[in-house]
Amino acid sequence: MISITVMLKMMEDVMTSSVGLLVTLEAKPGKEAELADFLQAARALVVEEPDSSTWYAFKINSTQFGIYDTFPHEEGRQAHLSGKVATALGSRADELLASPPSIQPVEVLAFI
Secondary structure (H helix, E strand, O other), rough: OOOHHHHHHHHHHHHOOEEEEEEEEEEEOHHHHHHHHHHHHHHHHHHHHOOOOEEEEEEEOOOOOEEEEEOHHHHHHHHOOOOOHHHHHHHHHHHHEOOOOOEEEOOOOOOO
């Protein structure tokens, strides 16, 4: 069970997130299920990152996938870009992806 202190910290991190990343991924033909599995498993790695406020992995269509995540500051975003998920994806990119990932830094303007 999560303590109230931890929960309040998590809420504060989400509410103060000012930067993010929008990543799109194109699966190689026949690798769609493996890429989906990879993204689902990557959640466990992101949970370990202290500065990842939110992290969403999603499917756009049968071959396109994406990740949207937010951070409270630029240092957190940079740490994520060199973290375990990026390393793991880099090591499997040739196997899973039809093209290099599109990684777009974003600025969070508003949220609810």
